[in-house]
Amino acid sequence: MQLPREVIVGRGTLPRIKEVVHRLNLSGSALIIAGSTSCEIAGKQVQDMLEQTGIIVDTLIVDAVTSKDVFMVEERIKAWRPRILLGIGGGTKIDAAKISSFRQGVPFISIPTTLSHDGIASPLASVKGFDKPYSIMAQAPLAIIADTDIISQAPWRSVISGCGDVIAKFTAVRDWRLAHEERSEYYGEYAASLALMSAKLVIQNADLFKPGNEEGLRVLLEALISCGVAMSIAGSSRPCSGSEHMFSHALDMINCPHGMHGEQCGVGSVLIAYLYKLNWQRIKDTLKRIGAPTTANELGVTDENVIDALEKASNVRPERYTILHKMRPDRETCEKVARATGVIR
Numbered sequence: 001m002q003l004p005r006e007v008i009v010g011r012g013t014l015p016r017i018k019e020v021v022h023r024l025n026l027s028g029s030a031l032i033i034a035g036s037t038s039c040e041i042a043g044k045q046v047q048d049m050l051e052q053t054g055i056i057v058d059t060l061i062v063d064a065v066t067s068k069d070v071f072m073v074e075e076r077i078k079a080w081r082p083r084i085l086l087g088i089g090g091g092t093k094i095d096a097a098k099i100s101s102f103r104q105g106v107p108f109i110s111i112p113t114t115l116s117h118d119g120i121a122s123p124l125a126s127v128k129g130f131d132k133p134y135s136i137m138a139q140a141p142l143a144i145i146a147d148t149d150i151i152s153q154a155p156w157r158s159v160i161s162g163c164g165d166v167i168a169k170f171t172a173v174r175d176w177r178l179a180h181e182e183r184s185e186y187y188g189e190y191a192a193s194l195a196l197m198s199a200k201l202v203i204q205n206a207d208l209f210k211p212g213n214e215e216g217l218r219v220l221l222e223a224l225i226s227c228g229v230a231m232s233i234a235g236s237s238r239p240c241s242g243s244e245h246m247f248s249h250a251l252d253m254i255n256c257p258h259g260m261h262g263e264q265c266g267v268g269s270v271l272i273a274y275l276y277k278l279n280w281q282r283i284k285d286t287l288k289r290i291g292a293p294t295t296a297n298e299l300g301v302t303d304e305n306v307i308d309a310l311e312k313a314s315n316v317r318p319e320r321y322t323i324l325h326k327m328r329p330d331r332e333t334c335e336k337v338a339r340a341t342g343v344i345r
């Protein structure tokens with residue numbers, strides 16, 4: 001089980017990188033992976049602060065993140081031999097740092113500038129161009145520094161997406177339990193409770209998620225970090241990723257452009273909760289209150305795309321047993337579910 005050693009969350013916490021590297025006894029060289037925007041808003045500051053501690057820093061800007069970019073980062077790691085990698089940016093930049101550092105045997109520090117999904121603290125990474133359309137096991141961050149002054153500058157839509165990704169844990173945990181009951185899969189009560197508690201917290205605090213409200217950002221950050229820890233404890237993405245995530249991955253594979261990861265998982269969770277006869281209306285109402293999409297139209301996809309994605313979702317991960325693998329809903333049933341929940345008209 002790999003867990004972060006330092007988690008620092010709050011306003012103006014970025015300068016605390018200096019005390020973190022001191023406590024972790026890091027010296028020598030460091031490599032920063034950031035996007036061009038995240039480099040401007042946080043990367044340069046981090047570089048200056050690390051240099052003040054005597055660490056020699058190199059920064060690599062990556063904008064689109066595909067397997068090719070990961071290989072490029074790995075080449076830089078081999079040439080530069082840093083003691084530590086720092087991923088600064090949204091989910092994709094952190095995933096690029098996470099996976100390349102893991103493949104090269106270097107620890108990494110996660111410095112999120114957006115809160116769009118739970119990858120900021122998890123040991124899993126998802127990068128386009130690798131053989132799987134979903135997240136694969138890499139390594140947990142050694143430390144996480146989340147400065148809400150910086151995160152509050154990100155587009156509001158990314159916060160909505162992060163909320164959707166956390167709310168989706170309701171059905172993810174249900175699928176995990178189903179696999180345990182019917183397929184004797186390992187099920188960890190503690191990891192499952194941690195993921196569920198995060199989802200409950202986001203639902204109970206739905207009214208806090210408003211632009212400019214720092215308290216809402218903190219609640220979401222803590223929920224996303226707890227989800228990452230739940231995956232570390234479980235040793236897989238099981239507590240956080242079930243059939244609603246397969247629905248989102250299936251949408252990614254069908255149609256372009258489409259919604260953000262967490263937005264799609266939120267809608268997926270409404271559909272899957274209906275199949276489980278759970279309180280799907282409550283999930284939908286919360287998404288609405290937060291301002292998250294609840295229909296195909298709001299996701300920017302067609303009704304057909306939603307039906308297609310739900311029908312094909314179980315093929316995304318045939319080995320991960322969920323309600324979709326149990327029920328194998330045909331096209332007609334998928335359409336009925338989407339209509340009954342108001343996802344399509």
Ligand SMILES: [Zn+2]
Nearest residue numbers: 117118165265
């Ligand atoms: Zn997710």
